[in-house]
Amino acid sequence: MTKRIIASFVLMAILFGCQEQGKYEGQHFEERKNELSLLNAANDNIERAVVVEEKMTIGAIGDVLLHNRVYELAETDEGKYDFSPMLEEVAHLLEKPDFLMANQESMPGGVEIGLSSYPAFNSPQEIVENLQDVGVDMVIGANNHTLDRGMKAVNSALNFYDEIEMDYVGVYRNTEDRETDRIVEMDGISVGVLAYTYGTNGIPIPQNHPDVVALIEPNRIVSDVANLKEKTDVVVVHMHWGDEYKREPNQEQRQLAQTLSEAGVDIIYGHHPHVLQPIEIVENDVNDNETIVFYSLGNFLSGQYFDFTDIGGIGTVEITKITNGEDVEVSIKNPEIIPTLVVQENDLYRVKPLESTDGSPITGSTFKETIAHTLLYLDEE
Template sequence: MNVVWLICFVAMLNLGACGQAASDQNEPDLEHESLLVGTEEEVNEEDEKEVTITLGAIGDILLHERVYELAETENGYDFLPMLSGVEPLLKAPDFLMANQESMPGGVEIGLSTYPSFNSPQEIVSNLQSLGVQMVIGANNHTLDRGVKAIERALTFYDDIGMDYVGVYRDAEDRDRDRMVEIEDVKIGVLAYTYGTNGIPIPDGHQDVVALIDPERIEEDVKRLRSQVDVMVVHMHWGAEYEREPNEQQRKLAQQLSKAGVDIIFGHHPHVLQPIDVIHQDSGHETTVFYSLGNFLSGQTYDYTDIGGVATIQVTKTANGELHIHSPNIEPTLVIREENGYVVYPFEEADRTAISGSTFAEVREHTLRYLTP
């Protein structure tokens, strides 16, 4: 009986040990689990961190003959000597756009100057090498040399991987949404012009350039707005050589703001106009750069040698909130030198403009609407 009891006791011990072993196998490895949890938290923190990006734009690239003839080389045209002084300004934004006002149809169809522009294509590849990632093609000179020049320019853009907006091959091209994503911030871009210097849009090419049509703009903005975080619109508007926005600009800016546009970059006056912020009752705000002036041109009227690199910052918080802030224009100055029209950071140029303006005066002019 004692032997039987002893056998049973030993069996019970063995069963307990097996049960414990089985239980241990099913228990989680707490040390390993804590490491996994820590890693997941680190990943989540990385995914949800706050990011700030800088969007940028430059004004009119309008190449008169007196500009491009000084850029001619044995192998074509080279504008880099005219632009290299502002390379740090151009490469600073995370996304930079440029208003290519004179259509770069290239030498094969004959270069031309005012009043019907056609420019060397090298200007675009040179700008690209300095940081420009999208060109704006909606302006009053878009149709100067007809559809042929436009098609040649767009083919060149495709060849070098330069995106464009405001000028299109056809309806399908126009319907292609222009969106970029930087640091998890999605940006949509549209562009429009008030007209084409009286040149009618050719039959069968009704979508070749986007004209300012408030109803069409509202439809375009509505379609794109739902897909992006930040809505940007370029407007070719206003009166040439006027340093203040006119009533039409202000009215259109209000309409764009109500439609949901976040940032407006203006072109056409060829001189800098102030920055403003429009506040809607809904809480929506729109930052308006009424005119970015000339970035590179051969114009000699007062203030037309002054342009700038416009920048504005977009902050996306960890919970997805967006804040658009810190608008600025860093003034630039075009100086006619022996070997070309050279663009300088105004502050570093140590020279006054044609109009006699100083750096301090230009800064005050562009920022004065923002000063309380």
């Protein structure tokens, strides 16, 4: 407002000066008026430029891999399945992120085609609906068990996702479905999501469904990322990778993380090892991009009983977008893993916060040790 008042005073002084001295010719006077008009317009724009700050928290949980010993305990007297009692003690944690993703590793093809467990999984569809009820917004379908029961299970699962309006990525009906961008827009922030797997346990990709599951093909991933980078503020990639039951990433994981960082990926969520692996901030010299990498989120809900496989994590990050006129700055910070524990008690599997549970992990690993392990690489920086 002050600048506008000063400009008015200048204009008045010029007008009075012209009248008293008669020194300004008409053309010169009009030029000065135009200059002052532009100055006033610029001042108006400065006053109207409002700095807008928007925030969003996104998160992901690890493997939902339903062995028969898990889903049999979820069966109701009516022959349906209800997993909600297994999730109720972590529901308050799952509801915190604005957008939450889950790695649905066992394909929920439903009872119609026959439930099955390891090595070829097919799960009750109710698990997806129960996850949705406690805050899951998208399921990840790219993993080594995607094709365990063939296209029949895949199509049944995708039909159910559509029926309950659950978003999915990494598994697709056809090429058109795969080429449809997965973009989430919330609170003025847009997030693009991709997902890939190292393979499908030796099961060949059907010739008539070449894009049913997205495989880790670096060149195609880089192309997919470039496409989303043009349309979104943040790009998230889920990678089904690594060695099972290993608590630290292998060299291939770290090399792929570097490749994805150079491609412009902002956040990587890893799956498949079935145990928690550390978080790392990956930097590169190609584009000065920093990528937050959760190498593995472990098991969220499964019947596995090997060392550390009963511990999973809810991995979250905070996204902040600041818009100042035409300038936009997006920052991603505060990566965190909240450890969870799967316990079997009273003829029921339950997922609990590791920090507050009375249960004891298979290895006796404490909450403190688990947190220290997830932050191992961050503490080195």
